[in-house]
Amino acid sequence: MIAALVLLAVVVLVVLWIIGAYNGLIGLKNNVANAWKQIDVQLKRRHDLIPNLVNTVKGAMDFERNTLEAVIAARNKAVNATGVAATAKAEGELTQALGRLFALTEAYPNLKATGNVAQLQEELTSTENKIGFARQLYNDVATEYNTRQATFPTLLVAGLAKATPAELWQITDDTERAVPTVDLSTTKPAP
Amino acid sequence: MTEAANLFAQQESNRRRSTWLVIGFIVFFAWVGFGGDLAFGLLTADAPPGAYHHVVPVLGIFTTLMAAGICWYSWRFGARQVLWATGAREIVDPATPEERQLVNVVEEMAIASGLPKPKVYVVPDDDPNAFATGRDAATASIAVTQGLLRTLSRDELQGVVAHEMAHVQNLDVRLMTLLAGMVGAIALMSDGMGRMIRGSRGVTLGRSAEREEGKGGNPLAIVLLVFWLLTLIVAPIVSRILAMAVSRKREYLADATGTQFTRNPLALASALEKLEAASAPTRSITQGAAHLCIVDPAPGLLASREGFLADALASHPPIRQRIIRLEGMGYQQAKREVAAAQPEPTLSAVPPTRAPGA
Numbered sequence: 001m002i003a004a005l006v007l008l009a010v011v012v013l014v015v016l017w018i019i020g021a022y023n024g025l026i027g028l029k030n031n032v033a034n035a036w037k038q039i040d041v042q043l044k045r046r047h048d049l050i051p052n053l054v055n056t057v058k059g060a061m062d063f064e065r066n067t068l069e070a071v072i073a074a075r076n077k078a079v080n081a082t083g084v085a086a087t088a089k090a091e092g093e094l095t096q097a098l099g100r101l102f103a104l105t106e107a108y109p110n111l112k113a114t115g116n117v118a119q120l121q122e123e124l125t126s127t128e129n130k131i132g133f134a135r136q137l138y139n140d141v142a143t144e145y146n147t148r149q150a151t152f153p154t155l156l157v158a159g160l161a162k163a164t165p166a167e168l169w170q171i172t173d174d175t176e177r178a179v180p181t182v183d184l185s186t187t188k189p190a191p
Numbered sequence: 192m193t194e195a196a197n198l199f200a201q202q203e204s205n206r207r208r209s210t211w212l213v214i215g216f217i218v219f220f221a222w223v224g225f226g227g228d229l230a231f232g233l234l235t236a237d238a239p240p241g242a243y244h245h246v247v248p249v250l251g252i253f254t255t256l257m258a259a260g261i262c263w264y265s266w267r268f269g270a271r272q273v274l275w276a277t278g279a280r281e282i283v284d285p286a287t288p289e290e291r292q293l294v295n296v297v298e299e300m301a302i303a304s305g306l307p308k309p310k311v312y313v314v315p316d317d318d319p320n321a322f323a324t325g326r327d328a329a330t331a332s333i334a335v336t337q338g339l340l341r342t343l344s345r346d347e348l349q350g351v352v353a354h355e356m357a358h359v360q361n362l363d364v365r366l367m368t369l370l371a372g373m374v375g376a377i378a379l380m381s382d383g384m385g386r387m388i389r390g391s392r393g394v395t396l397g398r399s400a401e402r403e404e405g406k407g408g409n410p411l412a413i414v415l416l417v418f419w420l421l422t423l424i425v426a427p428i429v430s431r432i433l434a435m436a437v438s439r440k441r442e443y444l445a446d447a448t449g450t451q452f453t454r455n456p457l458a459l460a461s462a463l464e465k466l467e468a469a470s471a472p473t474r475s476i477t478q479g480a481a482h483l484c485i486v487d488p489a490p491g492l493l494a495s496r497e498g499f500l501a502d503a504l505a506s507h508p509p510i511r512q513r514i515i516r517l518e519g520m521g522y523q524q525a526k527r528e529v530a531a532a533q534p535e536p537t538l539s540a541v542p543p544t545r546a547p548g549a
Contacts, residue, residue: 038302119288125345126295133303133452 084167142166205362224254233412265372279312323355350459353449460517
């Protein structure tokens with residue numbers, strides 16, 4: 001009798017734990033999807049802003065055709081990219097192309113003076129920042145999800161919850177990864 | 192994980208402190224009311240049968256209800272009150288590039304912190320300063336002065352907004368906004384009661400002097416009365432000190448948390464540098480809301496000191512100290528990045544002190 005009761009209690013506990021672990025995994029999975037959505041919204045906004053920018057600067061920078069075309073090509077490639085890794089790579093290239101374009105606009109003071117370019121530049125900078133921060137969030141959430149599904153004992157219900165590791169957004173852009181050189185000698189007090 | 196646990200602990204501590212603040216506030220007002228009732232009751236206890244006997248504690252009931260009312264009001268409308276008092280205006284549709292940038296930066300920090308976007312306000316004041324207010328993340332507002340928008344670069348503005356978002360995230364805003372409402376109420380009450388007592392002193396003293404001739408007044412009543420008066424005089428000072436003590440430690444913490452959002456401690460350090468340089472008082476921000484601001488709106492002699500007196504009386508830690516800590520973080524970050532760039536732990540970053548064989 002007592003043995004049966006103990007057995008029943010154990011079974012109930014196990015079932016409760018399975019439900020809890022399963023729901024936890026599904027919750028994390030949704031967080032990952034949600035964090036990705038946040039990035040997606042910002043990426044879309046960025047893609048929408050670029051044609052505006054190109055049209056605005058086209059007249060004044062006609063002879064910088066190569067740079068403009070590089071931006072457009074990079075944008076189109078980024079729009080069509082699917083999957084985390086491919087998107088990350090394409091967006092990294094787009095960031096670089098845009099960086100070159102903005103560096104060039106510095107040489108056209110009257111272009112910035114019209115206001116429109118400055119405004120578009122602010123919008124694109126902000127969108128890029130938002131992508132960056134959304135990426136932090138996505139990577140944090142995805143890492144937690146990956147860790148949870150790969151560690152014991154949640155590992156046991158990972159198959160049940162159809163949990164597969166989420167891909168992290170790797171920084172493929174070399175310029176982004178580059179570390180500013182720090183000269184430590186200047187911070188040292190003079191002997 | 193530890194960060195999350197840390198944040199949770201902070202939020203919990205702020206919730207608890209807010210509750211205690213409300214309880215303490217109501218108890219204090221009840222003491223002011225019922226204590227006065229008791230003193231007057233004892234004073235009039237041995238009055239002749241026909242004279243006035245103070246039996247029903249009207250004062251106590253009145254002040255307790257009033258305190259509860261003030262708490263409710265601070266909870267419900269405290270943020271609006273603070274914003275109104277500074278003359279802040281909400282930016283719904285950004286008109287200038289500067290406002291556009293501010294709204295963008297706030298949106299960025301909302302994403303970085305994972306919170307809903309707070310309302311954005313601009314205070315028409317030339318001195319650079321900023322504050323956040325609200326009950327929680329959903330009702331939060333961030334306000335910056337016109338001067339701040341003009342003075343700071345984009346990165347610096349981001350640092351300041353991140354600092355304010357940190358206050359919102361760990362629920363500092365709740366405690367601070369409640370405090371702002373209460374400090375104001377206590378100051379008002381102290382003034383009002385002081386006037387009442389000054390007005391009625393002649394009568395009370397006259398009566399006790401009369402009784403003194405008879406059989407010498409009730410000493411307990413006198414002691415109680417003195418103690419009660421003392422509370423009234425000290426209350427506004429204590430409440431101010433409380434407000435400041437509560438805000439000082441939080442500034443370091445918000446600097447650190449904000450840095451986690453931007454990953455750019457040096458931008459906030461240089462923003463603080465600029466805020467320190469513009470040491471003119473922020474006129475739009477009154478004393479009652481001083482503890483909400485990123486830097487003390489009315490820097491006095493104590494602003495640049497650390498120590499017992501400054502600890503007790505200044506609402507903010509010295510800016511220098513905050514800048515030094517932030518620069519330390521920047522240095523640590525750079526060091527980590529250098530280390531990350533060189534996976535194998537060679538000591539090549541360190542100048543070769545002893546070359547082999549040399």
